[in-house]
Amino acid sequence: MLMAASAPPLLTELAILLVAGTLIAFLSSRFGVLPIVGFLIAGVVIGPGGVGLIGDIDLVDQSADIGVMLLLFTLGIEFSLDRVRRLASLFLGGGAIQVVLTTGIVTAIVAAFGVDWRTSIFTGLLVSLSSTAIVLKVLAERRATTSPMGNMSVALLIFQDLAIVAMVLFVPLLSRQTTGLADVGVALAKAVGIIVAVVFVARTLVPAILRLLARHQSTEVFLLTILAICFGTAYVTSLLDVSISLGAFLAGLMVSESRVAARALGEVMPLQILFSATFFVSIGMLVDARFLASNLPLVIGLALGVVAVKLFATAVAGVLLRQPRAVVVSSAMVLAQIGEFSFVLERAGEEVGLMPAGLQDGTDAFISVAVLLMALGPYSVRFGESLAARFETGDSDDWRDRPLDRSALEPDPGEHEPLRDHAVVNGFGPRARRIVAALELANVPHTVVSMDPAAQQWAAATGRTVVAGDVSRQFIADRAGLRDARVALAVDSPPFAVEQFARVAREHNPEIAVLAWAADSADAADLERDGLVDHVVAERQAALDALIAHALGHFEVPEPDSEAVTHAVLHDDDSEDDRPSP
CATH class of the missing domain: 1.20.1530.20 (Na+/H+ antiporter like fold)
Structure with missing residues (x-):
């Protein structure tokens, strides 16, 4: 039939x-x-x-x-x-x-x-x-x-x-x-x-x-x-x-x-x-x-x-x-x-x-x-x-x-000039918040992409901007400026989500440096195997410390300044939950 x-x-x-x-x-x-x-x-x-x-x-x-x-x-x-x-x-x-x-x-x-x-x-x-x-x-x-x-x-x-x-x-x-x-x-x-x-x-x-x-x-x-x-x-x-x-x-x-x-x-x-x-x-x-x-x-x-x-x-x-x-x-x-x-x-x-x-x-x-x-x-x-x-x-x-x-002729206040040579942070979990804090202290231009309503509330309360949506969507990727970004970070996502984000980032910008966090060394090895992710860290305190240093290093932040920023951001890190967020 x-x-x-x-x-x-x-x-x-x-x-x-x-x-x-x-x-x-x-x-x-x-x-x-x-x-x-x-x-x-x-x-x-x-x-x-x-x-x-x-x-x-x-x-x-x-x-x-x-x-x-x-x-x-x-x-x-x-x-x-x-x-x-x-x-x-x-x-x-x-x-x-x-x-x-x-x-x-x-x-x-x-x-x-x-x-x-x-x-x-x-x-x-x-x-x-x-x-x-x-x-x-x-x-x-x-x-x-x-x-x-x-x-x-x-x-x-x-x-x-x-x-x-x-x-x-x-x-x-x-x-x-x-x-x-x-x-x-x-x-x-x-x-x-x-x-x-x-x-x-x-x-x-x-x-x-x-x-x-x-x-x-x-x-x-x-x-x-x-x-x-x-x-x-x-x-x-x-x-x-x-x-x-x-x-x-x-x-x-x-x-x-x-x-x-x-x-x-x-x-x-x-x-x-x-x-x-x-x-x-x-x-x-x-x-x-x-x-x-x-x-x-x-x-x-x-x-x-x-x-x-x-x-x-x-x-x-x-x-x-x-x-x-x-x-x-x-x-x-x-x-x-x-x-x-x-x-x-x-x-x-x-x-x-x-x-x-x-x-x-x-x-x-x-x-x-x-x-x-x-x-x-x-x-x-x-x-x-x-x-x-x-x-x-x-x-x-x-x-x-x-x-x-x-x-009436001025650009919409919700619109901003597109960034270039910036960092794109995907997600807004506990590690992403520290990465963002480090980027702000070091005066590194960045964009946050997240579907988490908490990120929107944080942005509204602090006067910051968060691109709400799935970065795999062309429109959201354009809003985040993936095509012109220098670094992309995925630090609060499970391995499959990190891999998807890395593929999207590479499609838009083959030269972009992709940094990620993994729960263990096995996941880190899997992510680095195909070359989609440039650097993956897989420990707790030392991992986040190294990740911030790698991110700031791509923006040529002097090592003493990078260490000072890392210390300021991570001094109370033990109180945070390190579980991956969805």
Whole structure:
């Protein structure tokens, strides 16, 4: 029976999508093309407008929706309520200016060609939205999400994602449908009510639940709880006729208020990568390759027009809010494309008889322009950064350097400059605490990585920073700076955990020195046998003494200073428990 059973439709479609998408993305990367662009190209090739490998696009679209949800969920975790509050002037003022101005300019241009004013406004709304998925992906890869340019870009994107709720409700009005302004007001009131409820829950219930789960240190239960918060909140918002994407973003904000936000982000990131790839491939599948080939001059012309309008509108928003020239230029380039939520709005317009620009092939033209600009999006970010660097050197102390809300442009207080040539201490047991104390006394830069809630409490009480999560997760390893570290220490873990940590450290940084503690000489010999660990100690007092000396020696701390630090840290060592912690 098992041999005769056929594969479920979703498995078939996803298997084709992932295999073809991975192969084409790999080939694209060999020619220097960014992965996002490769996924879009893969969608064009395997979609109905290409060779037609995918038959049921609806199933793929459902997976793509999950990708958008997880993308906005991770954005919410990284943002936090405090950061949203600091960016209020940017996303309310700047977002409104950018959306209204873009919509107005496009409406005027389309109407000038004799198109009905309702269709013209609809087209303007489509163009006003930028790609949250593209921008966040590129900013995250360049570690620029919390930079001044990232702050302004993401603030405007948040406004656009909120505005899509009103836009979808407004579209039937343009086609003389029955929806009235009262319905729009009710929907907006629902959205406000949901936001208020989320703020309350985020400040009270969610942090307590996550702290309780973190004490048990069960990765499976923790991940399921995080996903339950994401999908549960999105489902509740959908019941209230509010965007599931907005619900996912609000769920992320709830998690961001917990001390284990970084760990949550690390756990969710692999799923986000998987479903985000599905999303980009699904967008590419919408393109009709034959239409694009036969109307290439028209598509390029429309794309250039869209870029010009969005550059102007975003720049005006930045100037009116008195942002630095470098931030204005780079943000304008980042947002100069059409977003994924424009496809949602386009489908809503199609249901009531509205076509982009009133063209007979308006939908195909719109999709082709949008995907073309999405494919160029990652390169526009790079170009924007280079332009910003030129403007930055020419900025003087004038109004451009005095934004209305300077705090909105400053990096998130929770973010720190990445360390280099530092020590990474994995875990926070009794020996790790002494290692950290020794590193602090010797002024050696270091990072602590731990899933232990006690480490988070210690960090909060003392003003220090602990990266909460499993260092085997790529995101957590990046936060800890393993790639640029000089020494990695695992001193409170059983042998199998030490070996896993050593492998992760070597994968990120082959030159790193790995130091460890073992319960006995047999375990120490096993760890050193394969060369994963450079030095293992396996005694009590003498072991920790030697381990501190080895660690400080890698940072060229003079021997007299090293001895003084060791004595200061270990003078009461006998009172501590030396048992390995989980």
